[in-house]
Amino acid sequence: MRKPIYVTMPTLAPLEEVNELMQGIWESGIMTHNGPLVQRFEKEVCEYLKVPQMVSCCNGTLALQMAIKAIGKQGEIITSPFTFIATISSIMWEHCTPVFVDIDPKTLDIDASKIEEKITCHTVAIMPVHVFGNNCDFEAIDAVAKAHNIPVIYDACHSVGATYKGESVFKQGTISVTSFHATKMLNTAEGGGIFTLNKEIDEKLRRIRFFGFENHADIVEDGFNGKMTEAHAAIGIANLRYLDKALEDRKEKYARYKEILGQNPEIAFQKITTGCNYSYFPAIFKDEEIALKVVAALNAENIFPRRYFYPSVNTFTKLVPYVPMPKSEDIASRILCLPLHVRMSMQDIEEIAELTLKTSK
Numbered sequence: 027m028r029k030p031i032y033v034t035m036p037t038l039a040p041l042e043e044v045n046e047l048m049q050g051i052w053e054s055g056i057m058t059h060n061g062p063l064v065q066r067f068e069k070e071v072c073e074y075l076k077v078p079q080m081v082s083c084c085n086g087t088l089a090l091q092m093a094i095k096a097i098g099k100q101g102e103i104i105t106s107p108f109t110f111i112a113t114i115s116s117i118m119w120e121h122c123t124p125v126f127v128d129i130d131p132k133t134l135d136i137d138a139s140k141i142e143e144k145i146t147c148h149t150v151a152i153m154p155v156h157v158f159g160n161n162c163d164f165e166a167i168d169a170v171a172k173a174h175n176i177p178v179i180y181d182a183c184h185s186v187g188a189t190y191k192g193e194s195v196f197k198q199g200t201i202s203v204t205s206f207h208a209t210k211m212l213n214t215a216e217g218g219g220i221f222t223l224n225k226e227i228d229e230k231l232r233r234i235r236f237f238g239f240e241n242h243a244d245i246v247e248d249g250f251n252g253k254m255t256e257a258h259a260a261i262g263i264a265n266l267r268y269l270d271k272a273l274e275d276r277k278e279k280y281a282r283y284k285e286i287l288g289q290n291p292e293i294a295f296q297k298i299t300t301g302c303n304y305s306y307f308p309a310i311f312k313d314e315e316i317a318l319k320v321v322a323a324l325n326a327e328n329i330f331p332r333r334y335f336y337p338s339v340n341t342f343t344k345l346v347p348y349v350p351m352p353k354s355e356d357i358a359s360r361i362l363c364l365p366l367h368v369r370m371s372m373q374d375i376e377e378i379a380e381l382t383l384k385t386s387k
């Protein structure tokens with residue numbers, strides 16, 4: 027039996043590079059509280075992405091919560107039903123209500139043309155998701171947000187390395203939030219990053235991250251403990267050196283999957299909009315039965331694709347009242363993310379693609 031192949035695995039720098047940074051932590055005894063490595067990680071990420079500032083924090087979910095807190099209003103937040111549960115739970119933990127707008131079944135992102143009809147006097151933000159690193163329709167979203175004076179928080183948790191008009195996508199929206207989880211393009215094991223071009227929001231986010239303190243004296247925000255530790259930052263600094271390679275590798279493997287699976291006209295692929303980072307390989311099958319047949323065939327070979335995102339989050343009725351989202355529910359029932367990561371060989375990709383092709387016919 028082959029070694030298991032998971033949907034993803036982290037891109038990791040050589041251990042010596044992490045150890046070298048860890049050595050400094052052990053010597054100084056500074057482990058957290060916006061220490062030197064956290065500051066260096068933030069600076070190096072900003073240099074790499076050519077963005078002015080980033081607030082790091084302990085995970086992507088909390089980063090979304092911090093972004094909502096920074097907006098400073100409670101009410102309805104318009105978002106996508108085709109996402110990971112964290113998009114919705116962060117909204118609810120901030121005492122807001124998710125209002126779903128169905129997706130464009132081709133791009134898998136929120137259908138921007140349907141956002142305006144869901145805006146009410148209670149809308150406090152729009153939170154679109156760049157699903158699998160595929161950019162949302164920035165122009166349409168900007169236009170509606172500006173017309174109604176509503177901030178946009180992009181859930182860009184999949185988007186490290188994605189670009190728009192040659193620049194990082196994290197420059198878009200009022201705030202963009204990403205994840206540095208082990209399964210993401212750039213990882214700190216657990217971690218998150220919040221990007222804004224607005225200096226005041228950036229400063230507010232830093233206070234929220236540190237219990238709401240200003241200058242360690244007065245409490246001026248509704249804050250909590252959102253800090254990234256020095257050890258996580260050390261992992262991030264080392265891994266960042268390998269991000270270029272990881273992005274290139276993903277793109278090549280994505281193209282090879284598509285080349286082979288494209289032989290079956292009944293398999294659909296996400297319509298790539300602009301500057302995708304190809305962090306996942308979603309394949310959309312004719313129906314759920316075929317998708318499940320593919321899962322069984324791959325599992326029998328110790329290969330583990332994932333049903334991202336199944337089920338559509340509007341169907342989690344313990345959390346939200348059910349409102350039908352037919353496109354998202356349909357796609358969720360028949361989509362699979364096939365394994366795609368730096369530790370796979372091109373031969374692994376080809377074997378998985380051939381087996382998927384054979385099973386899906």
Ligand code: T4K
Pocket residue numbers: 032033034035036085086087088109110112113155181183184205206207208209217218330332334
């Ligand atoms: N918004 C969106 C749109 C998101 O997709 C996410 C998270 C968030 C917000 C919130 O960001 P974080 O708070 O997580 O930073 C995973 C991840 O836990 C989650 O980060 C991610 N999205 C979601 C799509 O997937 P699981 O439970 O499906 O993954 P898990 O732990 O089964 O890992 C998948 C595979 O990766 C494993 O089979 C093996 C491999 N793996 C995993 C871990 C944790 C490793 O090789 N090493 C590891 O340490 O949720």
